[in-house]
Amino acid sequence: MAPLILNSVTKGFGSGAPAVRDLSLTVREGRFLALLGPSGCGKTTVLRMIAGFEQPSDGAILLGERLLADGATMVPPERRNMAMVFQSYALWPHMTVAENVGYPLKVRKVAKEKARQKVREALSAVRLDTYADRRPAELSGGQRQRVALARCLVTEPDVVLLDEPLANLDRHLRQEMEETFRDFHARSGATMIYVTHDQSEAMALATDVAVMSEGRLLQIASPEEIYARPEGLVVGGLVGQGAILSLCLPPPSDRLLDWPRLRQALLEPIEGWKSAHVLVRPQDVILDGSGLPARVISSFFEGERYALRLELQDGQSLRSFSRQAVRPADMVHVVLASGWRL
DSSP: OEEEEEEEEEEEOSSSOSSSEEEEEEEEEEEEEEEEEOOOOSSSHHHHHTSSOOOOOEEEEETTTTTEEEOBBBBGGGGGGGEEOOTTTTTTTTTTTHHHHHHHHHHHHHHHHHHHHHHHHHHTTTTTTGGOOOOOGGGGGGOOOOOHHHHHHTTTSSEEEEEEETSSOHHHHHHHHHHHHHHHHHOOOOOOEEEEEEEEHHHHHHHHHEEETTTTEEEOOOOOHHHHHHHHHHHHHHHHSSSEEEEEEEEOOOOOHHHHHHHHHHOOOOOOOOOEEEEEEEEEEEEEEEEEEEEEEEEEOOOEEEEEEEEEESSSSEEEESSSOTTTTTTTEEOOEEEOOO
């Protein structure tokens, strides 16, 4: 295997702004990359260019030193040794589970006995070995998704592409399939690229997260890094449940701000300080009688805690958690343990 490289890739569809603009990233072999962003940001277009369903208008896509596509060259999908899992699963209803899984091997003219062995191994890997003779209509949504994964596994692909594969599943099945994806990644060793608009999925599954907006790549980092140190308003708003405050801070200012600095910015900003945006996570908003007054706007019980939306005296909003019951319209006091300057 080899790294997947996108070098200044642009994709336009006629008039208007390009769907993808000057995007460069390298996906190291064996990594699990989540492409995260809102609908229409270009992430599925990136996936389709990697798969070979769309050709870049400019730039190049390489697998190691092998050129897959640029503005003049296009290696067809069947010659890229990649596999793609769609939202719809793309299973043939008239075929059994085993026939669906084995179809790519049939196309490649793999010997029947070897193909049967590979199908058995793939179905065992996704815990569906006893379902080989069933039709897709007899399976649950999660089981159909496992069939689609098994179909990927039999071809031993260099890259597995997943286009919002959990979008049609309920919450329980999503959690179950997240475990399946992690296990699949560990077993196959394949490079995986996962398109999603759900930041919790991206954080739970990926070794690397790439955040996109309006066709551009904004930041790529580990889930821990991108959560703790997001770059800019869009990334800060997409990742986590934090609130973004507008404050005046001294220039230059540290990116990580403690409570004394935040308190001063909220209560006693000094003339000449510059306007800035500061991300404050819910876990860093602590209910404390020594803090600033805030009004409870909403309170939702989540089982072990209450999720609160608070309003400061200047009208700005915060999110917080509380172990104790708090009701809307209650007055509380809060301390902001830390904030991150965007």
